[in-house]
Amino acid sequence: MQVIEDEVIGELRYLTVKFDQAEIIADGGVISQGAAQRYFAKERPDLKIKKCGSFKLNPQERTVTMRVGVVDKPLLTLTGADGSKIEGEKLENCGCGERKNQAVTVTVSDEVSKVKFLNPGYDEIQAKCVTFQREYDAIVILYDKLETRYSKLIEKYDALVTAVSKDAQKFSDLLVENERLNKYIEHCGGPDEDSADLADAKEVIESADSVPLSEVEGDDTTTK
Structure with missing residues (x-):
């Protein structure tokens, strides 16, 4: 599968992808949106498909081009406890990537003063939170x-x-x-x-x- 175009519109990330017909018809037997969704679920489970557009077939190249809408997952790059860079999905109440123990873990709360950071740098961030709360x-x-x-x-x-x-x-x-x-x-x-x-x-x-x-x-x- 090849991503031709990638853009974010609203809450979804729209991908224009091109892949071989054989990749789709391997399981479903026919080219359809259901077969495409099964392909993504098997080969790309990281992409949470929300919308599937129409197909564009190229008989000569035996390729299929389609546009899909997936859940946008912005990445967050942080510095771990050992000084290394860690990149993962920006989620609430969890770390990032496979090395989540070295990532910054955030406890989300309605009150700014209750934000907890479990890694080095907590005191500095807490001081900023207190300052912002006073302001x-x-x-x-x-x-x-x-x-x-x-x-x-x-x-x-x-x-x-x-x-x-x-x-x-x-x-x-x-x-x-x-x-x-x-x-x-x-x-x-x-x-x-x-x-x-x-x-x-x-x-x-x-x-x-x-x-x-x-x-x-x-x-x-x-x-x-």
């Missing part, structure tokens, strides 16, 4: 303070909006009252006419005061 706690505290300040600012903003709304209502009421007074003044003749009436009344009073009292009495006697 996280500080960020949470800061967030709570900012959220409290934000809530107070929202309350002040709402109070200002309420006050402005009340002032706007008062101003609107004053405009209505002013309009009503203007209409009342227009209905009564206006301030100019009132001033003219007052001037005429004052002139009449002054002219009446200027008439001698004897003339008024004489007129009354003559009349009698």
Whole structure:
């Protein structure tokens, strides 16, 4: 079997493979997806097949090309206790490769502070975990303070909006009252006419005061 193309899309790793027809029909007798899956299960048990694409036959070369989707298993390279490089699958709660006793073993936990490393370098990594946890706690505290300040600012903003709304209502009421007074003044003749009436009344009073009292009495006697 020959891998022509290898790419990772999402959670699956897609392989375009080419192999001889004889490799497939050796067990199944016919070329089919079931025969291909049996071939992979027997010859490549490390590949966890999730999807099988269509076949492309080449009668001249007697080869079969197909595309399969397998579970992506990223590799993790670590340094063992003896300083050698160890490469294996990146899995939870286990070592890597055949030399798992020399690999770093991780105990997964929800809390960062409980991550345990059983090989040299544990103290350094634990110190980093503690530092990260402290930084996280500080960020949470800061967030709570900012959220409290934000809530107070929202309350002040709402109070200002309420006050402005009340002032706007008062101003609107004053405009209505002013309009009503203007209409009342227009209905009564206006301030100019009132001033003219007052001037005429004052002139009449002054002219009446200027008439001698004897003339008024004489007129009354003559009349009698």
